[in-house]
Amino acid sequence: MDLLVVENITKTFAKHRALNDVSINVPEGSIYGLLGPNGAGKTTLIRIINQITGPDSGKVLLNGEPLQPKHIANIGYLPEERGLYKKMKVGEQAMYLAMLKGLSKKEAKDQLKIWFKKFDIAPWWDKKVEELSKGMAQKVQFIVTILHKPKLLIFDEPFSGFDPVNQEILKAEILDLRDQGATVIFSTHNMSSVEEICDHIALINKSKKILEGSVSEIRDTYKKGTYELEYDGNEVELSKFLPINFEIISKQKIIKGHKAIIKLPSPTYSNELLSTMMEHTHIRLFKEIIPSMNEIFIDKVTQD
Amino acid sequence: MNKIWLVIQREYLTRVQKKSFIIMSILGPVLMAALMIVPVYLAKMSDEVKVVGIVDESGFFTEAFDNSDKIKFETMRMDINSAKEAYETMNYDMVLYIPEPSYTYPTRIFIYSNKEPGMLVENYVRSSINNDLRTMRLKDAGVSNDVISAMKNKIDLKSISIDEQGLEEERSGTLNLILGFVLALSIYFFIFMYGTQVMRGVLEEKTSRIIEVIISSIKPFQLMMGKIIGIAFVGLTQLLIWVILTAGIVTGVQSTFSTELDEIEKYQSQKTGQMIDPSDKVEVTKDYGKTAEFVSAILSIDFKVIIGSFLFYFLFGYLLYGALFAAVGSAVDNETDTQQFIMPITVPLIISIITIQSIANNPDGPLAFWFSMIPLTSPISMMVRIPYGVPYWELALSMFILILTFVLFTWFAGKIYRVGILMYGKKPSYKEIWKWIKYS
Numbered sequence: 001m002d003l004l005v006v007e008n009i010t011k012t013f014a015k016h017r018a019l020n021d022v023s024i025n026v027p028e029g030s031i032y033g034l035l036g037p038n039g040a041g042k043t044t045l046i047r048i049i050n051q052i053t054g055p056d057s058g059k060v061l062l063n064g065e066p067l068q069p070k071h072i073a074n075i076g077y078l079p080e081e082r083g084l085y086k087k088m089k090v091g092e093q094a095m096y097l098a099m100l101k102g103l104s105k106k107e108a109k110d111q112l113k114i115w116f117k118k119f120d121i122a123p124w125w126d127k128k129v130e131e132l133s134k135g136m137a138q139k140v141q142f143i144v145t146i147l148h149k150p151k152l153l154i155f156d157e158p159f160s161g162f163d164p165v166n167q168e169i170l171k172a173e174i175l176d177l178r179d180q181g182a183t184v185i186f187s188t189h190n191m192s193s194v195e196e197i198c199d200h201i202a203l204i205n206k207s208k209k210i211l212e213g214s215v216s217e218i219r220d221t222y223k224k225g226t227y228e229l230e231y232d233g234n235e236v237e238l239s240k241f242l243p244i245n246f247e248i249i250s251k252q253k254i255i256k257g258h259k260a261i262i263k264l265p266s267p268t269y270s271n272e273l274l275s276t277m278m279e280h281t282h283i284r285l286f287k288e289i290i291p292s293m294n295e296i297f298i299d300k301v302t303q304d
Numbered sequence: 305m306n307k308i309w310l311v312i313q314r315e316y317l318t319r320v321q322k323k324s325f326i327i328m329s330i331l332g333p334v335l336m337a338a339l340m341i342v343p344v345y346l347a348k349m350s351d352e353v354k355v356v357g358i359v360d361e362s363g364f365f366t367e368a369f370d371n372s373d374k375i376k377f378e379t380m381r382m383d384i385n386s387a388k389e390a391y392e393t394m395n396y397d398m399v400l401y402i403p404e405p406s407y408t409y410p411t412r413i414f415i416y417s418n419k420e421p422g423m424l425v426e427n428y429v430r431s432s433i434n435n436d437l438r439t440m441r442l443k444d445a446g447v448s449n450d451v452i453s454a455m456k457n458k459i460d461l462k463s464i465s466i467d468e469q470g471l472e473e474e475r476s477g478t479l480n481l482i483l484g485f486v487l488a489l490s491i492y493f494f495i496f497m498y499g500t501q502v503m504r505g506v507l508e509e510k511t512s513r514i515i516e517v518i519i520s521s522i523k524p525f526q527l528m529m530g531k532i533i534g535i536a537f538v539g540l541t542q543l544l545i546w547v548i549l550t551a552g553i554v555t556g557v558q559s560t561f562s563t564e565l566d567e568i569e570k571y572q573s574q575k576t577g578q579m580i581d582p583s584d585k586v587e588v589t590k591d592y593g594k595t596a597e598f599v600s601a602i603l604s605i606d607f608k609v610i611i612g613s614f615l616f617y618f619l620f621g622y623l624l625y626g627a628l629f630a631a632v633g634s635a636v637d638n639e640t641d642t643q644q645f646i647m648p649i650t651v652p653l654i655i656s657i658i659t660i661q662s663i664a665n666n667p668d669g670p671l672a673f674w675f676s677m678i679p680l681t682s683p684i685s686m687m688v689r690i691p692y693g694v695p696y697w698e699l700a701l702s703m704f705i706l707i708l709t710f711v712l713f714t715w716f717a718g719k720i721y722r723v724g725i726l727m728y729g730k731k732p733s734y735k736e737i738w739k740w741i742k743y744s
Contacts, residue, residue, distance in 0.1 A: 013743070052520060052524075072520070072522075078517075079520070082517055083512040083517075085318075085509075085514055086508075099310055100521040141517070
């Protein structure tokens with residue numbers, strides 16, 4: 001079932017069309033990547049989902065219901081432009097933000113104590129925000145985003161500003177939240193993080209959605225039937241042994257052996273390739289070449 | 305609703321806990337009390353008696369000068385040149401020289417001293433001599449002594465207001481002027497001080513980039529109103545502290561130094577008496593008469609109406625401008641860019657300050673009427689008029705217009721605010737801001 005359905009959203013600012021007839025479906029329990037170059041309309045879409053701005057036309061359904069103010073409590077949002085009141089104490093500020101999301105004073109305090117301990121920032125409760133390091137401030141922001149246990153979490157470029165250690169902690173927490181039943185929307189142009197944790201994506205470019213689906217399906221769609229083959233020993237005269245409908249795209253000598261990229265007429269020929277090669281040499285590696293999200297992204301965006 | 309309350313609380317608590325707020329709250333009344341008490345003390349301290357030596361070549365004025373607490377007159381029996389040389393060694397502060405008149409009476413007199421004689425002495429001497437000259441000329445013209453002394457009686461003007469029931473009450477123009485001026489000025493001051501606080505608060509949320517986090521939990525309009533109302537409470541708190549502390553300090557000082565203050569008061573009324581005309585001083589009852597008049601004037605003021613309307617204009621004037629200041633804060637990225645947009649907001653405020661005097665001169669005239677109806681000037685202009693008494697229908701109409709404009713402006717400001725808080729980068733033009741209002 002889809003937790004979030006966005007149907008035919010259009011939004012125009014003055015003369016600039018930020019979103020043009022965009023629809024996405026975010027399955028419940030998924031980690032959904034919202035990809036696209038800068039200025040594509042990602043943040044506008046996220047702001048519409050958060051009810052910060054309204055669409056000109058189209059609708060958004062959360063759990064099958066059209067968006068209403070009460071849904072604010074079901075969404076946790078960490079914007080790309082995020083900050084805290086510099087002069088306020090860390091604990092007070094976290095309490096304020098948590099209570100704005102609808103938690104009672106007691107709930108907020110109990111939950112915050114647990115999370116502050118978990119993230120090793122408990123001693124900073126009574127310090128002012130301006131005394132925190134950037135990483136610590138980001139931890140506070142992350143905590144208040146997820147504290148009210150929202151069904152839908154929206155992170156806009158969550159990893160920017162985090163050091164690699166904290167990035168890993170954050171990634172683990174996000175996966176953990178997903179396992180506990182939350183649905184996560186990720187907006188990013190960091191493709192490696194998409195491959196690691198997203199299971200669905202939508203690609204938005206120039207205000208339009210140009211691609212949507214599960215990551216594995218998309219990569220399957222964009223693969224070109226090419227295989228990578230590595231073998232030991234002397235070079236084998238490939239063109240002599242292989243059937244003529246097998247296309248040798250490239251070959252090169254590598255340390256202790258050779259490597260070749262071969263295009264097959266269809267995936268069913270992979271066994272034929274292997275059995276032929278086995279007669280002549282020792283195979284070290286054989287794999288299908290699947291395009292990375294990065295390649296697909298660049299490919300689609302430059303084509304568009 | 306609950307969320308607005310959270311915002312109000314945060315805005316209020318973070319501000320009243322600030323050191324600057326606490327310092328201002330204590331220092332303000334101390335300064336105000338000092339402003340009332342110190343000059344009086346200083347005036348009293350510096351007042352030693354001035355001794356004036358008189359060289360009267362005309363022979364008319366030997367008896368003309370009555371000694372007062374502050375000025376003593378003694379006739380110097382010598383010519384002016386030796387008087388000029390000797391006055392200091394003889395412990396005179398100055399020499400008053402009345403030369404031999406060329407015709408009947410002198411037309412020019414001189415004061416010689418190494419220091420400034422001061423306004424007090426100059427006025428006293430001038431009016432004493434004028435008085436005497438007038439009497440002498442009248443006598444020369446054959447006017448009898450009875451008529452001359454009768455002429456010294458002055459008219460006593462009392463302004464009495466009659467209300468609809470025909471009840472009569474005395475009122476005091478000066479008191480009304482001072483009261484109106486103080487009230488109007490404090491409204492101006494609070495609108496400016498707390499209006500800019502609203503603007504800074506909005507800017508802070510924008511520059512610290514917390515704004516988007518907050519408006520994902522609460523509507524921008526709610527946030528804006530919460531901020532404006534929270535800061536209004538800060539202003540009211542400050543006002544309350546100031547009123548209580550100032551009253552406390554003044555009464556404290558009064559009870560400790562009550563006798564001295566009595567003297568000061570006496571001295572002050574004398575001084576004013578002297579300034580106007582020394583001959584008034586002869587009427588001893590006059591002083592008591594003045595105090596009684598003052599008390600009755602204070603009692604005649606309708607404090608219920610004044611306090612009520614002060615709080616109303618204080619609050620709604622601030623709310624109206626607060627919304628505008630919030631819109632300005634949202635439209636720009638940093639404080640230097642606010643100047644261009646603050647200008648048109650401050651113009652009506654400054655105009656209403658400039659026109660205070662003209663409105664007080666004619667509190668029922670067209671200028672007073674229209675300025676107390678125009679909502680951008682009415683909080684200040686109406687306060688000037690209220691001590692003089694304003695027809696209830698005018699008051700009600702002015703308040704109604706103010707509330708209506710407040711709602712309208714807040715709605716507009718909310719539209720600008722909603723778009724502005726998420727805009728970063730270049731400073732918008734008025735045209736762009738106008739477009740924001742039209743966004744859905």
